[in-house]
Amino acid sequence: MSSPTYELIYWPGIPGRGEFIRLVLEEAGVEYKDTAVVDPGAAAQNVAVQIDSSNTGDGNNPPPFAPPILRHGDLLISQTPNILLYLATRHGLAPKEDSPGFYHLNALALTVLDGLSNEAHDTHHPIAVSEYYEDQKEESKRRAADYIKNRIPKFLGYFERVIKGKKSGDGPWLYGGNLTYADLVLFQGIDGIKYAFPNAVGKLEASGKYANVFKLHQAVKDRPRIKEYLTSKRRQPFGLGLYRHYPELDSK
Amino acid sequence: MSSPTYELIYWPGIPGRGEFIRLVLEEAGVEYKDTAVVDPGAAAQNVAVQIDSSNTGDGNNPPPFAPPILRHGDLLISQTPNILLYLATRHGLAPKEDSPGFYHLNALALTVLDGLSNEAHDTHHPIAVSEYYEDQKEESKRRAADYIKNRIPKFLGYFERVIKGKKSGDGPWLYGGNLTYADLVLFQGIDGIKYAFPNAVGKLEASGKYANVFKLHQAVKDRPRIKEYLTSKRRQPFGLGLYRHYPELDSK
Numbered sequence: 466m467s468s469p470t471y472e473l474i475y476w477p478g479i480p481g482r483g484e485f486i487r488l489v490l491e492e493a494g495v496e497y498k499d500t501a502v503v504d505p506g507a508a509a510q511n512v513a514v515q516i517d518s519s520n521t522g523d524g525n526n527p528p529p530f531a532p533p534i535l536r537h538g539d540l541l542i543s544q545t546p547n548i549l550l551y552l553a554t555r556h557g558l559a560p561k562e563d564s565p566g567f568y569h570l571n572a573l574a575l576t577v578l579d580g581l582s583n584e585a586h587d588t589h590h591p592i593a594v595s596e597y598y599e600d601q602k603e604e605s606k607r608r609a610a611d612y613i614k615n616r617i618p619k620f621l622g623y624f625e626r627v628i629k630g631k632k633s634g635d636g637p638w639l640y641g642g643n644l645t646y647a648d649l650v651l652f653q654g655i656d657g658i659k660y661a662f663p664n665a666v667g668k669l670e671a672s673g674k675y676a677n678v679f680k681l682h683q684a685v686k687d688r689p690r691i692k693e694y695l696t697s698k699r700r701q702p703f704g705l706g707l708y709r710h711y712p713e714l715d716s717k
Numbered sequence: 718m719s720s721p722t723y724e725l726i727y728w729p730g731i732p733g734r735g736e737f738i739r740l741v742l743e744e745a746g747v748e749y750k751d752t753a754v755v756d757p758g759a760a761a762q763n764v765a766v767q768i769d770s771s772n773t774g775d776g777n778n779p780p781p782f783a784p785p786i787l788r789h790g791d792l793l794i795s796q797t798p799n800i801l802l803y804l805a806t807r808h809g810l811a812p813k814e815d816s817p818g819f820y821h822l823n824a825l826a827l828t829v830l831d832g833l834s835n836e837a838h839d840t841h842h843p844i845a846v847s848e849y850y851e852d853q854k855e856e857s858k859r860r861a862a863d864y865i866k867n868r869i870p871k872f873l874g875y876f877e878r879v880i881k882g883k884k885s886g887d888g889p890w891l892y893g894g895n896l897t898y899a900d901l902v903l904f905q906g907i908d909g910i911k912y913a914f915p916n917a918v919g920k921l922e923a924s925g926k927y928a929n930v931f932k933l934h935q936a937v938k939d940r941p942r943i944k945e946y947l948t949s950k951r952r953q954p955f956g957l958g959l960y961r962h963y964p965e966l967d968s969k
Contacts, residue, residue, distance in 0.1 A: 518874060521882035527821055527892065528882060530828045530875050540817050544824040546798075551820050562814035565792050568803050569779055572796040576782045583835075591843050592856065593863035604844065604856050611845035622770060623782050630773035630780060640779065 469496040474534040476512055477505035479706030482545045483533045488649040489549060491694040493556035502699055546575050553646035566641060573639055573647040580620035581654030585661060588612045589709050609714035613665040621675040624651060628677040637684040652685035657708035665716040721748040726786040728764055729757035731958030734797045735785045740901040741801060743946040745808035754951055798827050805898035825891055825899040832872035833906030837913060838959050840864045840966060861966035865917040873927040876903060880929040889936040904937035909960035917968040
């Protein structure tokens with residue numbers, strides 16, 4: 466057996482930001498080495514070497530700032546939206562580079578990652594990533610309340626408009642009538658906030674205002690390869706990562 | 718006179734995230750329409766139409782989530798790092814798409830924007846973008862203290878390593894021995910935190926630990942077109958935008 470073309474370098478034990486990348490690789494049916502899943506003991510060390518404060522990169526690559534990191538031969542690529550662009554164009558989940566669709570999809574993916582990933586993270590770490598949640602719990606309550614009241618509806622409303630717009634084409638998807646990586650990214654963002662804020666997101670879903678967004682979430686879930694992946698051991702459960710469920714931060 | 722190829726759609730009165738894009742256009746010597754500067758009264762309305770909660774885009778474009786937005790003919794492109802990629806590859810400030818350099822520079826630009834733009838913003842709005850600074854001042858003090866102590870040194874240390882690494886090549890730049898748009902983005906990030914936290918960043922500069930980063934900042938400033946731009950009326954002063962100077966958030 467030949468070794469897989471791609472290696473995902475990421476923290477073990479959480480789906481985290483690595484999960485956006487896994488979904489693209491799984492939907493594309495591409496073989497990849499995922500050390501966090503197959504050898505968790507080695508994964509943390511793999512990450513540590515890359516982000517060590519003495520690493521200045523090599524003749525092919527600048528040092529990466531943080532994981533996830535994708536290794537493809539001699540090439541190392543970091544930053545989640547950047548890895549997604551790289552993989553999606555190579556595996557039929559985004560139009561070719563130098564096309565409007567390439568840039569439109571990048572904007573959609575960046576918006577999901579800003580609103581439903583980075584901002585979701587900041588609800589439990591509004592003050593300092595280096596401190597425990599417990600030491601910023603009161604601030605988290607204020608930030609999560611604003612996130613639930615103002616930010617989640619703003620982002621869901623935005624993606625609802627994208628799906629309703631002409632450029633989304635027919636069917637459940639965000640862009641051009643076909644499944645793209647932006648749909649996979651939105652799926653994971655929705656899945657994450659459903660886990661973190663089941664009451665709040667449940668109410669928004671029940672309101673019917675964002676019906677197309679939740680239909681898209683289900684449509685991705687029903688893709689044969691994604692369906693198989695989600696029930697496999699490769700899909701790690703949410704926990705104390707990017708998306709966290711603290712009942713005191715959710716709606717009643 | 719023909720009208721400029723590009724139009725920048727952005728809020729008037731602040732350099733904000735639009736400034737990263739202006740620097741690329743200025744260094745490239747490309748003519749562009751900047752309504753925020755030439756007709757501030759019309760600029761807010763231009764933005765409002767684009768991000769209105771009834772806008773579903775058109776047959777060419779999904780709706781944009783937020784400014785800055787670049788108009789190029791019938792094409793609308795949003796999200797700062799995305800607009801930067803689009804312009805830089807077209808105007809000699811990034812290698813061609815589908816090359817390692819395209820993805821490496823995107824990672825560097827995304828890292829500056831995360832660390833020296835988004836996180837700098839969050840020091841004065843750690844709880845809610847919809848609330849006044851004055852209503853989240855205590856939380857801002859905690860967040861700014863962490864930003865100054867942990868985050869700024871982490872990001873400056875990272876870019877110092879990038880410049881010291883093999884892949885940066887000769888000279889003051891981040892990548893491949895040539896000025897790229899990532900250098901312009903880093904320049905603006907450093908310029909912003911120098912404005913916001915003059916004492917804290919002054920001390921870090923004086924320490925000599927990040928000498929290459931501050932040299933790069935100066936080298937960008939000395940580029941003939943950038944030098945002319947910075948003293949022109951097109952360069953708007955910092956104020957109550959992305960980068961804010963509140964003495965109570967800075968070091969003593």
